[in-house]
Structure formats: C-alpha cells, structure tokens
Amino acid sequence: MASSIRSQIARGELRPGDRFPTEDELMEVFGIARSTLREALRILESEGLVTVLRGRNGGPRVTRPTVEHISRMFALLLQIEGVPMNDLYASRAAIEPWLARMFAENHTPEALADFRAAVDAAAATAHIADGTAFGEAAALVHDKLFEHAGNASMALFARLLSEVVSAFYRRSGQVTSITGRKRAARSYRTFCDLVEARDADAAEAHWRLHMSHTAKAFLEQPVELFPTPDHR
Secondary structure (H helix, E strand, O other): OOOHHHHHHHHHHOOOOEEOEEEHHHHEEEEEEEEHHHHHHHHHOOOOEEEEEEEOOOOOEOOOOOOOHHHHHHHHHHOOOOOOOHHHHHHHHHHHHHHHHHHHHHHHHHHHHHHHHHHHHHHHHHOOOOHHHHHHHHHHHHHHHHHOOOOOHHHHHHHHHHHHHHHHHHHHHHOOOHHHHHHHHHHHHHHHHHOOOOOOHHHHHHHHHHHHHOOOOOOOOOOOOOOOOOOO
16 A cells, blocks of 8 residues: 555655545555554655644645655664765765856846845854854755756755755754854855856856865764763
C-alpha cells in the first residue's frame, strides 16, 4: 500500500491536501488488515508524504515533503559518516557560484527585484546584537538565488545543503560578528549590481569569494545536529 500511494503522489494523482478514504475503504481496496494499513500510513508519515489529523474531521491527508524534512535525514547520514562542515561548504562552493552565473545570465527584472528585497532585509538586521535574525535573512538570500537561477534540480540540492548549514547554526548557537554581517551584506549588494549588469563571469567569481570567506569559519567542525542525550 505504501508503495502504491507513494507512486500516486509522485505522479500527481494524489495532491497535497487530498483526503484519503476511510480506513475500512482503504482496507477493502488494498485487501489488507487494519494493522498493516496503519503501519503503511506511519511509513508514509515518516517520509513527509502523509499527515494524520486527529478529531472529528481528521484522518490521513496527502502532504508534500519539505526540504527541512529531507535535510534532517541527510544531516543524520552526514553525522554518522563523520563529515566535517568544511566538506559541506566545499560542496556548496561547487554549486552556488554556478547558480550565481545562471542568475546573472537569465534573470528577469522581477527576479532581481525579489532578490534585492531579500538582500535589503538581511542588511537591515546586520547591526542587531543577536545574530539569529541575520542568519535567517541570509539563508533567505541564498534561497532566492537558488529559486531564480533557473535550474530546479541544482536549486533543490543547493537548498538541501544550505538547510543543513542553517540547522547547524541554530543547533550550535554560533553567530557571525556584526562586522562579518555587515561585510556579508555589502557583498550581497555588490553581487546584485553584477547581476543587474549581467556580468556572469564577475558574478560567479564574486559568489565563490563570498562562499570562501564563510567556509573559513568552520574548519574541521563535524556536522552534528543530533546531540548525545544527557542521562544524568
């Protein structure tokens, strides 16, 4: 059953928000016992494909897996393998400058305006003592770059890497200094100007340099998003 429903969701036959038939109807359609049905729903729920609502109007509904959901499993695998954060940044540095080039070459005025708005929002938080707001705003700047670069598969992979890095920041409590934040905001604005000029070579080189400054902060720190339990 889980495989069949997973395939229907992938093909678009079931859409996010769609409600499933009753348990009795599903048991009849698939010819399975109630315990098997519920186990299949638990599997789909763990994959982010189904959510089970409680109450009178509850029951299973189709959902769409999020990058945040998928990134947790990816981060778990990275932690098990002992992958250091600078490996993750090396992967980002191989992908994001290319997306920066695509953005510079192919952007529309609307896409650039949307990106500039994200940059302005990040710059507005650079001076705040608590760097959390800037971290979230900077992550959005990267997301907007991915969104408007014009390559959906590379953008999705870049978002996956970026989300793991953002989760690491949240988990570790690390924040960039105010000086570093202001420097990053200036870097974003310079990049905007290069994109507007459609200078793809310079935009790619600038984003690569921007990424290299950030990567130096991590050195050999491991990806660690799942802490050791405290049994005291």
